[in-house]
Structure formats: structure tokens, C-alpha cells
Amino acid sequence: MGNANVTADAPGPGQTPQRYDVVRRQREFANTVTLALKPHAGVRPTFTPGQFNMLYAFGVGEAAVSVSGDPADANTFIHTIRDVGAVSGALARLAVGASVGVRGPFGRGWPMQAAIGTDVLIIAGGLGLAPLRPAILDIFAHRRRYGRVSILFGCRHPKEMLFCRELRRWSRRVNVDVQVTVDHADIGWHAHVGVVPTLIARVALDTRATTVFVCGPEVMMRFSINALQDRGLPARRIYLSMERNMKCAIGLCGHCQFASAFVCKDGPVMCYEKIADMLAVPEI
Ligand SMILES: Cc1cc2nc3c(=O)[nH]c(=O)nc-3n(C[C@H](O)[C@H](O)[C@H](O)COP(=O)(O)OP(=O)(O)OC[C@H]3O[C@@H](n4cnc5c(N)ncnc54)[C@H](O)[C@@H]3O)c2cc1C
Numbered sequence: 002m003g004n005a006n007v008t009a010d011a012p013g014p015g016q017t018p019q020r021y022d023v024v025r026r027q028r029e030f031a032n033t034v035t036l037a038l039k040p041h042a043g044v045r046p047t048f049t050p051g052q053f054n055m056l057y058a059f060g061v062g063e064a065a066v067s068v069s070g071d072p073a074d075a076n077t078f079i080h081t082i083r084d085v086g087a088v089s090g091a092l093a094r095l096a097v098g099a100s101v102g103v104r105g106p107f108g109r110g111w112p113m114q115a116a117i118g119t120d121v122l123i124i125a126g127g128l129g130l131a132p133l134r135p136a137i138l139d140i141f142a143h144r145r146r147y148g149r150v151s152i153l154f155g156c157r158h159p160k161e162m163l164f165c166r167e168l169r170r171w172s173r174r175v176n177v178d179v180q181v182t183v184d185h186a187d188i189g190w191h192a193h194v195g196v197v198p199t200l201i202a203r204v205a206l207d208t209r210a211t212t213v214f215v216c217g218p219e220v221m222m223r224f225s226i227n228a229l230q231d232r233g234l235p236a237r238r239i240y241l242s243m244e245r246n247m248k249c250a251i252g253l254c255g256h257c258q259f260a261s262a263f264v265c266k267d268g269p270v271m272c273y274e275k276i277a278d279m280l281a282v283p284e285i
């Protein structure tokens with residue numbers, strides 16, 4: 002598919018990429034960038050925290066990428082991309098002024114409504130902080146709706162700390178508990194060392210009224226669930242963002258199948274209570 006297929010009178014945002022322009026580019030660290038994308042014409046569709054778009058690097062291909070921006074910003078889609086292959090590499094190399102195709106937003110996001118009135122515990126590993134950032138910003142914008150808010154974030158190395166300035170700003174807020182950890186420290190690191198699930202024992206947790214949002218590598222999510230359940234947190238209060246290969250993103254092709262569910266339309270955010278059996282089967 003080429004640039005010429007991106008038309009204003011296309012069948013709809015779900016099926017045909019709409020042309021967006023890169024208006025800002027921020028290098029986060031080594032292979033990870035954050036892009037701000039503005040519609041070439043018309044307005045940006047609304048999204049809910051946790052949803053994703055299909056980003057099309059013209060002539061290379063499409064990949065699912067979570068929206069990592071503030072839901073209150075009505076002008077741009079913000080996406081944080083790690084260069085790990087052909088499509089993500091082409092997207093990560095886009096310069097300001099370049100064009101990209103966007104389909105979406107797709108999927109079910111974080112349970113922002115269901116979490117109202119409860120404490121919220123956010124657990125992110127590495128790039129998993131990207132789809133959680135819109136939820137965090139939405140919670141801050143409506144802080145009185147929620148009880149205690151805690152954010153646990155871990156990455157491999159201090160040099161891979163995503164949104165590090167923002168994390169520092171969040172940690173200075175009086176109404177949020179932010180704890181960070183790295184797998185491997187360097188000489189300037191004075192905070193916790195260890196994988197993210199080890200932080201769970203250190204956080205205040207009301208098991209009757211806490212909603213937990215978890216996103217990161219699947220192994221990190223599994224260990225986080227074990228640690229949460231050790232502390233008595235019921236499965237119905239734990240939500241995970243799942244990642245599977247996507248093609249159509251609209252529930253037609255089956256590429257993202259996860260047992261009987263399609264991650265593109267039944268997820269990516271899923272309640273652990275509903276997927277515990279599937280998650281227990283390796284490689285499903
Ligand atoms: C719902 C959803 C949300 C996503 N959100 C984001 C996002 O916000 N930012 C983002 O960068 N990506 C995100 N992804 C992953 C993205 O869709 C691609 O899978 C990823 O960018 C690799 O695509 P590629 O074609 O460049 O690499 P491929 O050619 O598919 O893979 C190249 C190599 O990288 C490995 N690889 C594939 N995916 C990953 C990965 N995620 N991490 C490390 N190694 C990998 C492969 O095993 C392979 O060895 C998301 C995926 C889903 C399903």
C-alpha cells in the first residue's frame with residue numbers, strides 16, 4: 002500500500018490509514034522515541050487511556066502502537082516507539098514533517114470508570130509505562146475521584162528510564178506514591194534495585210478497594226500477579242494490557258487470537274479474572 006491510498010473519503014478510520022504529520026519528535030533513550038502526530042486534515046479522534054493505533058510507515062508496514070499521550074490534548078496522538086524491527090525502526094526514524102498512516106484508535110482501554118472511588122495501583126515495566134501514561138495523566142486531572150494512587154515502575158538500567166523527567170515530577174506530588182527500580186544499577190543510582198514485582202511488598206495496599214493496572218513484558222506481569230495475590234488482591238481487581246501480533250486490528254483476521262479472545266477487540270486491556278486460565282497455559 003502506498004501513500005496514494007490514504008484518502009479523505011476512505012471507508013473509515015478502522016480500515017484505511019489516515020495521513021498524519023509528525024509535529025514533534027523526542028528521543029527518550031537509545032532506541033526509543035516519542036512522536037507527536039497531527040492529522041493532515043480534520044480532527045484527531047478521541048481515545049481512552051490504554052487504546053492503541055495501527056501506525057503505517059509508508060512502504061514498510063503497520064504496527065500496533067499504544068497511545069502514550071494526555072487524553073486532554075485534543076490535537077495530537079502521542080506514541081512512544083521502540084526500534085526492534087523493520088516497522089518500528091521505520092517509525093522511530095521518522096523526522097518532524099514526515100507523514101505516517103494512522104488507523105484507530107482500537108481496543109478496550111483501562112477501566113477508568115470502574116476504578117473511580119477505589120485506590121489505584123499502577124505497575125509498569127519498561128515500555129509498559131507508555132500505555133499507562135494516559136491513565137496516570139487522566140487520574141491526575143481528576144485526582145479527587147480516586148483514593149490512594151501508587152505507581153511502581155521498573156526498567157533494566159537507569160539509562161532506560163522512560164519519561165524520567167516526568168517520573169521525577171510525579172514523585173514530587175504529595176498525593177501519589179512513586180517507586181522506581183532497576184534490574185541493574187550504575188554508580189549514580191541510589192534507589193531500589195530488583196525487578197518490578199519486588200516493589201509490590203513495599204506499597205500500601207487495601208485489598209478490598211484497590212484497582213490494579215499492569216503493563217510490561219508478560220513474565221513481569223505474571224510475577225506481579227503472583228505478588229499481588231500473595232497480598233490477597235482478588236483477580237477481579239487486576240487488569241493487564243496484553244500484546245499479540247496484530248494485522249487487521251478490527252477482529253477479522255485472527256492474528257491476535259488469545260485462546261477464544263481477540264486481543265485487538267476484547268483487549269488489549271483485560272481483567273485477570275477473565276484470562277487467568279489462558280494465561281496459565283505457556284505459549285498460548
Ligand atoms: C496492543 C499493542 C500495543 C503496542 N504498543 C507498542 C508501543 O507503544 N510501542 C512500541 O514500540 N511497540 C508497541 N507494540 C509492539 C509493536 O506493535 C510491534 O510488535 C513492535 O514494534 C515490533 O514490530 P516490528 O515489525 O518493528 O518488528 P518485528 O519484525 O515484528 O520484530 C523484530 C524482532 O523484534 C522482536 N520483537 C517484536 N516485538 C517486540 C517488542 N515489543 N519488544 C522487543 N522485541 C520485540 C521480535 O521477536 C523480532 O525478533 C504494541 C503491540 C500491541 C499488540
Ligand code: FES
Binds near residue numbers: 247248249251263265
Ligand atoms: S488483529 Fe485481526 S483479529 Fe485481531
